[in-house]
Amino acid sequence: MMLTEMPQRKLWQKKRQQNSRYKGAPFKYMDDKKRLILHICCAPDATVPADLLLDEGYRTEGFFYGGNIHPEEEFQKRAAAVAFLCQTKGIGCHVMPYDPEKWIGETKAFASEPEGGKRCLLCFELQLKAAAEYAVRCGAGSLTTTLTISPHKDPSVINGIGEKICSEHGLVWISKIWRKNNGFKRSVDESRKLGLYRQDYCGCIYSIRNR
């Protein structure tokens, strides 16, 4: 363990203790491979993964991309909900500055694609790439996403994109299917209990038409 890691570890330990699920639980020794960035697509979808990753001993930091979200007021609502959720779970949180132009420029060729089509695959890739770049910058060794909690998304496709991006960035992809064991229902129940903001469309300007 590097000496420079000590303050971060202590901070993580304190945050973990703030999470009521861990009150009185013994501190578990972590190694540096357990520093993980959790790509968060929205706060409700992160409720279950945040707890389970802490259970597995990961020092987790949430990461919210948000360039795909339209309009900006909606981005602000979702970013605030992500920050609140991370604080509630006792994990770190990083929200990227809002940059919709970049996302629109990258995806414009697929503007007329239906939801679930090529534009969405590219959208996942852009989000996970940004999360991987952040993980490399802050020295985390592992990456995963909350996207596989959704019953509307194909977890094997998402995990495949994650694997590829991690291999390109020298990271370990933690392959998960969060919707297993009633994960989606549990996330809905907990979001209600916490009073989290729940959106009624996926996020981008094109998905508003499917409301």
Ligand code: SF4
């Ligand atoms: S519908 Fe959702 S996943 Fe698909 S491109 Fe829009 S924001 Fe991304």
